[in-house]
Amino acid sequence: xxxLGSSIAHYFGVTMCNIKMALLTIVEYPSNxxxxxxxxxxxxxxxxxxxKFVVQQFGEINGWNYGxxxxxxxxxxxxxxxxxxxxxxxxxxxxxVIEGDFDRFLTRPLSVLYQFFFTNINVFGxxxxxxxxLVFVYGCIQTGFSFTVSNVxxxxxxxxxxxxxxxxxxxxLGSTSFWTKSANDFGxxxxxxxxxxxxxxISMYPEAMQLILTFVIPIGWVSFYPASDLLGIEHAFSTGGxxxxxxxxxxxxxxxxxxxxxKIGMRRYESAGN
Amino acid sequence: xxxxxxxxxEYCVAQKGKGLGGTVKALFKNEKKIIKAVNGLDFHVGPGExxxxxxxxxSGKSTTIKMMTGILTPxxxxxxxxxxxxxxxxxxxxxxxxxxxxxxxQLNWDLRLEESFELLRHIxxxxxxxxxxxxAVMDSILGIQELLNKPVRQMSLGQRVxxxxxxxxLHSPKVLFLDEPTIGLDVGSKFxxxxxxxxxxxxxxxxxxxxxxxxxxxxxxxxxxxxINNGDMMExxxxxxxVERIAPYRTLVVEYYDSAVPEHPKAEIISASDNIVxxxxxxxxxxxxxxxxxxxxxxxxKDVGIxxxxxxxxxxxxxxxxxxxxx
Numbered sequence: 001x002x003x004l005g006s007s008i009a010h011y012f013g014v015t016m017c018n019i020k021m022a023l024l025t026i027v028e029y030p031s032n033x034x035x036x037x038x039x040x041x042x043x044x045x046x047x048x049x050x051x052k053f054v055v056q057q058f059g060e061i062n063g064w065n066y067g068x069x070x071x072x073x074x075x076x077x078x079x080x081x082x083x084x085x086x087x088x089x090x091x092x093x094x095x096x097v098i099e100g101d102f103d104r105f106l107t108r109p110l111s112v113l114y115q116f117f118f119t120n121i122n123v124f125g126x127x128x129x130x131x132x133x134l135v136f137v138y139g140c141i142q143t144g145f146s147f148t149v150s151n152v153x154x155x156x157x158x159x160x161x162x163x164x165x166x167x168x169x170x171x172x173l174g175s176t177s178f179w180t181k182s183a184n185d186f187g188x189x190x191x192x193x194x195x196x197x198x199x200x201x202i203s204m205y206p207e208a209m210q211l212i213l214t215f216v217i218p219i220g221w222v223s224f225y226p227a228s229d230l231l232g233i234e235h236a237f238s239t240g241g242x243x244x245x246x247x248x249x250x251x252x253x254x255x256x257x258x259x260x261x262x263k264i265g266m267r268r269y270e271s272a273g274n
Numbered sequence: 275x276x277x278x279x280x281x282x283x284e285y286c287v288a289q290k291g292k293g294l295g296g297t298v299k300a301l302f303k304n305e306k307k308i309i310k311a312v313n314g315l316d317f318h319v320g321p322g323e324x325x326x327x328x329x330x331x332x333s334g335k336s337t338t339i340k341m342m343t344g345i346l347t348p349x350x351x352x353x354x355x356x357x358x359x360x361x362x363x364x365x366x367x368x369x370x371x372x373x374x375x376x377x378x379x380q381l382n383w384d385l386r387l388e389e390s391f392e393l394l395r396h397i398x399x400x401x402x403x404x405x406x407x408x409x410a411v412m413d414s415i416l417g418i419q420e421l422l423n424k425p426v427r428q429m430s431l432g433q434r435v436x437x438x439x440x441x442x443x444l445h446s447p448k449v450l451f452l453d454e455p456t457i458g459l460d461v462g463s464k465f466x467x468x469x470x471x472x473x474x475x476x477x478x479x480x481x482x483x484x485x486x487x488x489x490x491x492x493x494x495x496x497x498x499x500x501x502i503n504n505g506d507m508m509e510x511x512x513x514x515x516x517v518e519r520i521a522p523y524r525t526l527v528v529e530y531y532d533s534a535v536p537e538h539p540k541a542e543i544i545s546a547s548d549n550i551v552x553x554x555x556x557x558x559x560x561x562x563x564x565x566x567x568x569x570x571x572x573x574x575x576k577d578v579g580i581x582x583x584x585x586x587x588x589x590x591x592x593x594x595x596x597x598x599x600x601x
Contacts (some may be wrong), residue, residue, distance in 0.1 A: 017396045025384045104380045106345045107373045109365045267347045
């Protein structure tokens with residue numbers, strides 16, 4: 001127990017130091033932040049404008065009205081932003097494998113996966129949070145969502161779970177590089193899939209697709225099921241109000257599996273020749 | 275301090291045929307070829323030793339160093355640092371080692387040097403007092419103090435290597451691994467690096483494992499030499515003993531007054547030009563004095579000189595030697 005406490009204190013100290021260094025790096029290159037502040041929010045605001053257009057044409061999407069869609073879209077962008085802050089490096093894992101960049105993490109007394117993500121913690125991900133929160137708050141107002149204690153806890157729990165599911169999937173995709181020995185950038189690909197499956201109700205897809213998104217690649221739990229529950233919308237896999245906790249559990253399991261696959265892959269790591 | 279036991283590393287490389295046809299074929303039938311990079315190495319390094327680890331490019335020396343530092347997982351065999359297996363207990367064992375790779379840096383490119391040190395201080399949980407003490411020692415050897423406030427991207431290669439050396443020493447490791455640290459350095463920086471290695475070895479008793487292509491480094495620093503080629507151990511021993519064994523000859527350079535040159539039954543003429551002749555002879559067969567007196571009995575000698583076989587001869591011979599063990 002004492003050992004665990006000291007270990008947590010150790011990782012916490014290093015994390016604080018990493019965050020400090022990330023902020024100092026931004027200060028070194030102030031023009032970058034301006035670019036991110038402008039381009040990231042615009043991307044999501046435009047995405048939301050598309051939804052608004054669709055809803056105006058058809059009234060609703062699969063029984064979800066405008067306000068509910070805003071709620072779903074907003075909370076999805078928020079968990080996306082959180083995953084960008086903590087786990088975006090997963091998109092570039094292949095480059096680390098090919099270029100031997102794990103060497104330096106392996107010679108240090110910390111978990112390799114931890115160093116991989118936190119040495120380059122992406123403070124710029126915060127700029128994605130802004131449009132997410134704006135659209136989410138808008139959705140809350142439209143749907144009359146009440147911020148009771150249980151709802152607030154529910155939102156926090158589902159956001160942690162959703163971020164872990166996203167991060168776990170980035171790790172799983174990135175880890176394929178240990179076997180393929182090629183540096184694929186999964187960023188674009190992952191983002192496309194997550195956008196199409198977490199920002200809209202997945203009930204609009206064919207049933208087979210829904211089953212896959214629920215049980216095989218558990219993206220449905222990132223936003224659709226927990227948001228349905230929070231909004232009181234009926235869906236196919238009701239767990240009787242436990243959806244947000246299922247999301248958390250799915251997130252933890254995905255992360256554990258991803259960590260295991262990464263560890264197995266790491267044994268095949270070949271560094272890079274001089 | 276370090277025990278390397280029966281260490282093997284094999285890589286699996288997919289074989290592809292030539293051209294488009296070969297690529298398509300490889301999609302269906304994956305032919306794999308196993309490359310043996312390290313072939314059963316066994317050695318032991320005692321505390322406080324400075325060991326030169328040499329071999330031509332592709333000899334398996336980098337692979338060996340990477341297995342010794344926990345970066346690569348051995349196919350079989352083990353590396354023990356202070357009695358503990360580095361593959362099985364990586365996080366604990368790496369606290370005892372410091373690693374500098376000449377072509378890479380562990381410093382943060384964008385920030386002042388001191389920020390990188392501060393991060394390492396947290397990673398290795400070094401208390402402030404110990405940190406300051408180590409920094410003072412490093413300052414006396416390398417003059418690191420004046421670099422602390424400089425962003426790493428603005429540093430010269432020599433300064434950056436100083437930063438990397440200090441970074442590797444902050445947690446006071448028992449063993450320091452240096453993989454081609456002098457590559458690309460100017461004479462002054464090379465001198466500083468050699469001085470650093472000698473002094474941390476003397477002051478802190480740090481064991482040093484050094485790979486290099488620079489013969490000066492070896493001559494200056496290493497008493498013990500390990501030569502590997504094609505993943506096999508070619509030589510392991512005292513530098514002067516290896517010279518004695520692999521190149522047990524000397525060369526006598528004699529200048530005569532004219533070009534009529536005497537021969538000697540126990541010495542081989544390896545070159546002759548402008549009245550200057552080089553005789554190669556075995557140290558065990560005769561002394562230089564005996565050879566000189568024999569030669570001067572036949573012709574008057576103007577001048578003489580003796581050349582010892584140098585480390586570069588040794589390396590040339592060792593690199594071209596066939597594997598003696600194994601095959």
